[in-house]
Amino acid sequence: MVSRTAAALTAASPAIAEAHFRAEARPYHPRLRPDGYLNLGTAENRLVGDLLADHLARPGALTEENTRYAELHGSPVLRRRIAELLTRTGRSAVDPEDLVVVSGATAALDIIATILCDPGEAIVVPAPYYAAFDTDLGGRSGARVVPALLDESDDFALSARAVDRTVTELHRQGVTVRAVVLASPSNPLGQVHSAEQLRELTQVAAAHDLDLVGDELYSHSVFGPTPFTSLRNPAVGQARAGRTHTIWGFAKDFGLPGFKTGVLHVTDPRVRAAARALSYFAPVSTGTQSFLADLLDDPEWTAGFLAENRRRLAASYAATAGALAREGIPHIPAEAGCSLWLDLRDRLPEPTYDGERELWRTILEQARVSIIPGEIFHPNAPGWFRLCHTQDQETVAEAVARLGRLLGSRPRP
Amino acid sequence: MVSRTAAALTAASPAIAEAHFRAEARPYHPRLRPDGYLNLGTAENRLVGDLLADHLARPGALTEENTRYAELHGSPVLRRRIAELLTRTGRSAVDPEDLVVVSGATAALDIIATILCDPGEAIVVPAPYYAAFDTDLGGRSGARVVPALLDESDDFALSARAVDRTVTELHRQGVTVRAVVLASPSNPLGQVHSAEQLRELTQVAAAHDLDLVGDELYSHSVFGPTPFTSLRNPAVGQARAGRTHTIWGFAKDFGLPGFKTGVLHVTDPRVRAAARALSYFAPVSTGTQSFLADLLDDPEWTAGFLAENRRRLAASYAATAGALAREGIPHIPAEAGCSLWLDLRDRLPEPTYDGERELWRTILEQARVSIIPGEIFHPNAPGWFRLCHTQDQETVAEAVARLGRLLGSRPRP
Numbered sequence: 001m002v003s004r005t006a007a008a009l010t011a012a013s014p015a016i017a018e019a020h021f022r023a024e025a026r027p028y029h030p031r032l033r034p035d036g037y038l039n040l041g042t043a044e045n046r047l048v049g050d051l052l053a054d055h056l057a058r059p060g061a062l063t064e065e066n067t068r069y070a071e072l073h074g075s076p077v078l079r080r081r082i083a084e085l086l087t088r089t090g091r092s093a094v095d096p097e098d099l100v101v102v103s104g105a106t107a108a109l110d111i112i113a114t115i116l117c118d119p120g121e122a123i124v125v126p127a128p129y130y131a132a133f134d135t136d137l138g139g140r141s142g143a144r145v146v147p148a149l150l151d152e153s154d155d156f157a158l159s160a161r162a163v164d165r166t167v168t169e170l171h172r173q174g175v176t177v178r179a180v181v182l183a184s185p186s187n188p189l190g191q192v193h194s195a196e197q198l199r200e201l202t203q204v205a206a207a208h209d210l211d212l213v214g215d216e217l218y219s220h221s222v223f224g225p226t227p228f229t230s231l232r233n234p235a236v237g238q239a240r241a242g243r244t245h246t247i248w249g250f251a252k253d254f255g256l257p258g259f260k261t262g263v264l265h266v267t268d269p270r271v272r273a274a275a276r277a278l279s280y281f282a283p284v285s286t287g288t289q290s291f292l293a294d295l296l297d298d299p300e301w302t303a304g305f306l307a308e309n310r311r312r313l314a315a316s317y318a319a320t321a322g323a324l325a326r327e328g329i330p331h332i333p334a335e336a337g338c339s340l341w342l343d344l345r346d347r348l349p350e351p352t353y354d355g356e357r358e359l360w361r362t363i364l365e366q367a368r369v370s371i372i373p374g375e376i377f378h379p380n381a382p383g384w385f386r387l388c389h390t391q392d393q394e395t396v397a398e399a400v401a402r403l404g405r406l407l408g409s410r411p412r413p
Numbered sequence: 414m415v416s417r418t419a420a421a422l423t424a425a426s427p428a429i430a431e432a433h434f435r436a437e438a439r440p441y442h443p444r445l446r447p448d449g450y451l452n453l454g455t456a457e458n459r460l461v462g463d464l465l466a467d468h469l470a471r472p473g474a475l476t477e478e479n480t481r482y483a484e485l486h487g488s489p490v491l492r493r494r495i496a497e498l499l500t501r502t503g504r505s506a507v508d509p510e511d512l513v514v515v516s517g518a519t520a521a522l523d524i525i526a527t528i529l530c531d532p533g534e535a536i537v538v539p540a541p542y543y544a545a546f547d548t549d550l551g552g553r554s555g556a557r558v559v560p561a562l563l564d565e566s567d568d569f570a571l572s573a574r575a576v577d578r579t580v581t582e583l584h585r586q587g588v589t590v591r592a593v594v595l596a597s598p599s600n601p602l603g604q605v606h607s608a609e610q611l612r613e614l615t616q617v618a619a620a621h622d623l624d625l626v627g628d629e630l631y632s633h634s635v636f637g638p639t640p641f642t643s644l645r646n647p648a649v650g651q652a653r654a655g656r657t658h659t660i661w662g663f664a665k666d667f668g669l670p671g672f673k674t675g676v677l678h679v680t681d682p683r684v685r686a687a688a689r690a691l692s693y694f695a696p697v698s699t700g701t702q703s704f705l706a707d708l709l710d711d712p713e714w715t716a717g718f719l720a721e722n723r724r725r726l727a728a729s730y731a732a733t734a735g736a737l738a739r740e741g742i743p744h745i746p747a748e749a750g751c752s753l754w755l756d757l758r759d760r761l762p763e764p765t766y767d768g769e770r771e772l773w774r775t776i777l778e779q780a781r782v783s784i785i786p787g788e789i790f791h792p793n794a795p796g797w798f799r800l801c802h803t804q805d806q807e808t809v810a811e812a813v814a815r816l817g818r819l820l821g822s823r824p825r826p
Contacts, residue, residue, distance in 0.1 A: 002687050278553075281553060
């Protein structure tokens, strides 16, 4: 027999992970396996591998010192360099003492949710939202993750009013709400929230005495016209010192998801002490910390890398959006990140989540394309899918062509 | 305001960590800082750095593949090599599919406790025990960690009867007991449990329908005459398939505590599925996994390394025990690990834990030696201290000499 927490976590089988490993086991190759799977399900940024190749091929030498016990919330040098990076790019001074380095953004989300919520207390998240938030925020902490549905007619743009309505309704039901969490830029939609939108959201959080958590994992992956604004930026909510927490990591902006390194920025002394205590359960190897500190040791190289990353993301998005348009497959415009949000609502065999799962399976088995069905992102209706385009453009083109062939036989809008 | 879990974890200030960083900030050096601190508080095996220097100086090249999402419970190659090692040294076949790699033994203990216990349920641990077990096993899971006090007159040898008595008493109080956890070899005492002792313990666990968890972190650090017997060894408890779980890692036997890599061995399908789900919150960087897989790629080198480690541990222990004897400071004989258990009961200013803390502070401030006061290990009485000897022998000799000078002015037994 296993505990309630263990049973719930085991039952919440990660559909994304399953599709990922299935697709990765028999991957497409133009010559060697032309009928192989095309994995457009995983939000990996595979556009920057060549820019990292030198660092990866010759990892810096480690010393005996690197192998010893170290501060579990992150080595001073790595925290200093991350603080310098976030200070430059977030336009707001970050103190390395406010950073807690942990083994991935998932761990960071789990830790902040565990700090803010007792079991049963609620976290409100504007929806559609990154599917893993349910497990990341609620799986260990016991917090209830409640979507605040955004308006499809406004392309699901962030709306403080939607959050306000959801919090008010939860209060009416007697639920204790502790926090609002949002991905900024958003995932799966790849939208960049404006300073004005974030300011309004901060005001709603303040009005309800809630903490606000920004998952800013894609903050250096903005390629559209709206500039990224960090929730740390004083223009967004100066009066909320200590109640706003942000998360960043190396998975997306640096294309290093395997390195499992995330960082929490927390300024409230009690929250910081708790985050350090919880980092004890999810520390990062000193070897990896040393590698990442080396990677950030030259601000000019970092700036050039991030600029080139943005150029490649823009080109990848433009090519993918163009190919989708030619196949008559609509999507919501994106300005950031690895993914876009396909609208296949009128391709469903029936307008239900059963119908969505059927279409997903058809796409996976007949077109051999892995994209993620929208249901797990808590959208407004069945028929949305997340497609990740940040990889070899030939692979993406082949996948969109397969989608076109498969879905072209169905009615077009 | 922070959650109950966060508040409790923050309050449980890690005394060991505090003393560690204080002592490390102004370390002793025979010429440069002869009045510096001598840190004999941290269970680091610093005897093998030169054997690892080549691997550390030239970490293997990483590929783009190494940076990608991977199975979060450990790469297939690392799990295979750990399984081969544990199969050879534990004399019982380990299936790589039963291994779950996580970011340190602390994470492994937290995960198994979270799987086995709902909040408030009890885990019984033979005492004295590794002080961090309280936080590792109970801090996040909410499990109650209850000591089963061993008999000092028998040098605190593992006793199934003591465990039986404690479980029976808890049942009488209406407490649900889920598991027995023990460090094997033990920490802080460095004792090696015999096959017979482990068999009896397994029988007690079976009689009470409890899971049994062996923290075998020091299993390759045995230097005394009693051979190590793994709880996986069928001779110990064949009939208990699926109810015995073991933990191992690279911190002690390979002297790589900074690399934060532990591994759970679990054979029950539900427990394994839950452990994999929980590993999602505490994964190890693919970079570090790649380094460790390289380290284990040559079984002959590994066997030689471990044999040399045992020789050096034996020499370090013998020298330290001899020096302590010359100063008239008694300890319980050890056969494994990094530490030994000093008996300073008749040096206390008063026979209380206040007296123990006073003596600890005197030792830290006057002798500038960091050793860990016994209270947090749940012993039978105040006055026990843990001393870690696995470092430069000159440092240890200086520390023992300082202890002798300080404690020599007090009554001898």
